Structure formats: structure tokens, C-alpha cells
Amino acid sequence: MVRDNAAPDPSTHDRYRAVTRTNIDRCSQWQRLDPELREAVMTVSAVLPFRTNAYVMDELIDWDRVPDDPMFRLTFPMAAMLEEHDYQRVRDLIRAGAEKGEIESAANTIRAKLNPHPAGQMSHNVPHVDGEPIPGMQHKYRETVLFFPSHGQTCHAYCTFCFRWAQFIGDDDLKFANKEAGQLRRYLEQHPEVTDVLFTGGDPMIMKAKVFETYIDEVLRVESVRTVRIGTKSVAYWPQRFVTDADARDMLRIFERVTESGKHLALMGHYNHAVELSTEISREAVRRIRATGANIRMQSPLIRHINDSADAWADLWVTGTQLGCVPYYMFVERDTGAKSYFELPLAECWEIFQAAYQRLPGTARTVRGPSMSCFPGKCHVLGVSEVAGEKAFVLEFLQARDPSLVRRPFFAKFDPTASWYDELEPLSASDEPFFIRPEVPTTPLTVRDGHDLVAN
Numbered sequence: 001m002v003r004d005n006a007a008p009d010p011s012t013h014d015r016y017r018a019v020t021r022t023n024i025d026r027c028s029q030w031q032r033l034d035p036e037l038r039e040a041v042m043t044v045s046a047v048l049p050f051r052t053n054a055y056v057m058d059e060l061i062d063w064d065r066v067p068d069d070p071m072f073r074l075t076f077p078m079a080a081m082l083e084e085h086d087y088q089r090v091r092d093l094i095r096a097g098a099e100k101g102e103i104e105s106a107a108n109t110i111r112a113k114l115n116p117h118p119a120g121q122m123s124h125n126v127p128h129v130d131g132e133p134i135p136g137m138q139h140k141y142r143e144t145v146l147f148f149p150s151h152g153q154t155c156h157a158y159c160t161f162c163f164r165w166a167q168f169i170g171d172d173d174l175k176f177a178n179k180e181a182g183q184l185r186r187y188l189e190q191h192p193e194v195t196d197v198l199f200t201g202g203d204p205m206i207m208k209a210k211v212f213e214t215y216i217d218e219v220l221r222v223e224s225v226r227t228v229r230i231g232t233k234s235v236a237y238w239p240q241r242f243v244t245d246a247d248a249r250d251m252l253r254i255f256e257r258v259t260e261s262g263k264h265l266a267l268m269g270h271y272n273h274a275v276e277l278s279t280e281i282s283r284e285a286v287r288r289i290r291a292t293g294a295n296i297r298m299q300s301p302l303i304r305h306i307n308d309s310a311d312a313w314a315d316l317w318v319t320g321t322q323l324g325c326v327p328y329y330m331f332v333e334r335d336t337g338a339k340s341y342f343e344l345p346l347a348e349c350w351e352i353f354q355a356a357y358q359r360l361p362g363t364a365r366t367v368r369g370p371s372m373s374c375f376p377g378k379c380h381v382l383g384v385s386e387v388a389g390e391k392a393f394v395l396e397f398l399q400a401r402d403p404s405l406v407r408r409p410f411f412a413k414f415d416p417t418a419s420w421y422d423e424l425e426p427l428s429a430s431d432e433p434f435f436i437r438p439e440v441p442t443t444p445l446t447v448r449d450g451h452d453l454v455a456n
């Protein structure tokens with residue numbers, strides 16, 4: 001049963017309050033920032049999407065540690081995210097009191113450079129049902145379908161490493177949800193090999209329970225679906241979703257309906273840092289979700305300035321495991337706009353993973369990583385080793401379009417600066433089958449799900 005008794009935080013964060021470029025100057029913390037930092041936030045947020053909320057501001061950011069605080073870095077745009085001359089151009093326009101239109105047109109030019117794939121159109125993996133493409137769906141790995149409900153395309157706060165401004169559109173048209181949900185069901189019925197449906201976004205938990213239920217109702221009708229997954233950052237950015245929101249109980253009741261139907265409900269919690277699990281309300285959210293029979297799995301990209309240390313990861317996984325969450329994936333930050341600001345070389349990612357993993361009890365060693373979601377599949381960096389006297393990356397696919405490639409170790413030439421799969425080269429001829437490039441240039445690449453940073 002859904003528990004009702006535990007007292008929520010005595011804080012003032014029962015009602016969601018968005019903090020954006022237009023109202024941040026009314027937050028008490030704003031005056032604590034250096035004028036230079038304030039100018040940077042105003043400048044960069046004219047180009048990149050910026051949105052946080054009062055809970056993140058008051059409970060998760062440690063203002064004594066700003067600007068180095070990880071939650072501040074996770075949500076606040078910084079000058080270094082733009083090229084210096086781009087930054088100066090926008091800053092100078094703002095300083096000169098330029099008109100909105102002029103700033104916007106400069107911003108558009110910069111955006112076009114930052115994100116070569118703005119609209120999120122996908123030409124790979126787009127499934128069809130009854131001859132009609134379903135653009136809000138992606139079926140890349142046999143067992144699992146990703147579904148992006150059109151009402152779930154925004155988030156309770158925006159991560160600075162996530163570049164999906166083109167997708168952040170809200171839409172609460174229930175009629176459309178019904179049509180989409182029906183298409184999803186028909187697709188699943190025609191593809192009994194799909195056991196897992198993963199709702200993602202944006203954040204599907206941004207939806208009202210009533211809207212979310214239209215999708216769940218359809219999925220529950222499909223017998224071949226065994227696991228319903230929900231990819232969400234709400235557990236970190238707005239745990240009130242499961243505790244104090246007006247329809248929190250309704251949402252939890254939907255979770256119960258899934259588990260009572262005999263299916264597994266896996267909440268893929270996007271936790272980037274242990275501080276997100278430090279508040280009483282975030283822990284209460286975990287308790288309530290688990291009390292529905294759902295499991296929570298934890299996944300996150302490794303991001304410079306935010307969680308680029310073994311301590312941060314060990315702390316996250318140990319804390320999560322204690323609360324009953326299951327460490328699942330560490331992703332490599334992919335090729336997004338401010339790549340140079342956030343990325344780490346693969347060799348360093350592996351060192352961080354390994355150092356953190358060594359400290360874990362076996363119960364937390366359920367995690368796999370660092371993993372790159374690239375064109376052929378999820379490429380796991382197992383480590384750095386020497387093969388016949390040559391330094392090499394040892395790799396494997398955890399998931400692949402071609403399932404026969406999964407879990408077969410292969411090698412790439414060691415490169416201390418490589419930060420993504422397509423910068424790697426086969427070590428020898430026998431490794432070549434594992435280096436698969438898309439036949440068309442990477443226009444289909446899209447970053448709709450920032451948590452996994454899905455590339456097609």
C-alpha cells in the first residue's frame with residue numbers, strides 16, 4: 001500500500017516553483033553571486049536553456065561552494081560553455097541594452113553551431129505501425145523500446161550538459177496522448193520480442209498522473225511486456241512528485257497497478273550526485289516508490305565539474321544501495337554542444353569507474369560502465385591493457401543492434417585523448433567488425449534523452 005503517514009519536509013517546497021532567467025533575480029541567493037558570475041548566467045542563459053527550481057536552489061546547492069558546487073554546475077550555465085568570442089558578443093549586446101530580437105538572433109547563430117542536430121528528427125530506429133512512422137518511439141535493441149511521450153518533453157530543472165532545447169515543449173492535450181498510447185500498444189502487440197518499454201523524455205514524470213495513466217493503461221494490455229521502465233530525473237530534482245504533489249498518490253497508485261498486474265516496474269532514476277539523495281524528502285520519495293513494489297535503478301553520465309571523481313561515484317552508489325536503489329549504468333558524456341567543457345577522456349572515465357568500483361560492496365557492484373551509447377550499441381570500456389606489447393583499450397558491447405556482437409571482448413588502439421567511440425581505431429584486423437559507422441553521415445544522431453544521451 002502507498003504510505004501516507006510520513007511527514008514531508010517542513011520546508012516551503014511543497015509547490016513547484018520554477019526559477020528561470022526572468023525571475024532568478026528575485027531569489028535570495030542571487031545577490032550572493034559575484035557580479036561577474038551573475039553576468040555569466042544572464043549571458044549564457046540567453047543562448048542555452050536555463051531552468052531550475054526553488055528546491056534545487058535551497059536544498060541541493062551549497063552556496064558556500066559556488067561556483068564549484070556540483071549541483072550549481074549541473075544547473076547553472078557558465079561562461080566557459082560558450083566559445084569566448086560568442087560569449088563576448090552576447091554579453092556585449094546585453095551590456096549595451098540591445099533589443100530582445102537582436103540578442104535572440106545572435107543566440108540562434110551560436111545555437112546552430114553548438115547543436116548540429118536541433119530538431120531531434122530520427123531516421124534510424126523509428127518504428128512504424130500500420131505503415132505510419134511513430135516519431136516518439138525508438139526501437140534499437142531487440143528487447144527494449146524507448147518511448148518519448150509528447151507530454152513528457154520537459155524537466156523539473158535543466159541539466160547544463162543536456163542539449164535538447166528543440167525538444168522542450170509542453171503539451172497537455174489528452175486526445176493526442178490517447179492516439180500515441182494506442183500506437184504504442186499496437187506496436188508492442190506486433191512485436192512480442194519487446195519485453196521492456198522505457199518511458200523517457202525529457203522527463204515522463206512531469207506529466208500529470210491522469211495523462212501518464214493513458215499510456216500505462218495501454219501498455220498493461222500487452223501481455224508480452226514484462227517490464228515497464230520510467231527514466232526520470234524527478235527523484236533528484238523534484239522528489240515532491242512522489243510525496244507532496246497534488247497527484248503524488250495517484251502516480252504511486254499507477255505504479256502499484258503495474259506491479260499488481262504482475263509486471264516489473266523499474267524506475268530508472270537519474271541521479272548525478274549523492275547530494276541528491278541527502279534530503280529527507282528525496283529519501284521519502286525512494287521509500288514511497290519502493291513501497292509500490294517498484295525498483296529504482298540509478299544511472300548517470302560522468303560529467304566534468306559535476307561528478308568527475310571516484311569519491312563522488314562511490315558515495316552515490318553506496319548511498320543509493322543503502323536506500324534500496326540498484327546502481328545500473330555510468331555513461332560517458334557524449335558529443336553535445338559544450339562537449340569540451342564537460343567531456344573526459346575515456347581513459348580517465350575508466351580510471352574513475354575502476355577506483356570507485358573497487359570500494360563497493362558486492363551489493364553495489366551491479367553497476368556497469370563507463371558505457372557509450374553509440375551507433376552500433378552500448379560500448380563498455382572494460383579497461384586499458386597491453387596486447388602483444390601494445391597498449392590498448394579493452395571493450396565490449398553491452399547492447400548492440402546486432403545481438404551477436406554483445407559481450408565479445410575487442411580491442412582498440414590506446415589513445416589517451418580519445419573521448420568517444422568514433423575516435424577509436426581497431427587494434428588489429430580481427431577487431432574491425434566491432435567498429436561500425438553509420439552508413440549515412442550522422443544526421444540521424446539525436447540527443448533526446450539527456451540521461452543516456454542516446455545516439456542512434
Ligand SMILES: *Cc1c(COP(=O)(O)O)cnc(C)c1O
Binds near residue numbers: 378
Ligand atoms: C540504453 C538504451 C536502451 C536500454 O538499454 P538497457 O541496457 O536495456 O538498459 C534502449 N534503447 C536505447 C536506444 C538505449 O540507448
Ligand code: SF4
Binds near residue numbers: 158163201450451
Ligand atoms: S539530462 Fe534529463 S533531466 Fe536533465 S535536462 Fe536533460 S532530459 Fe532533463
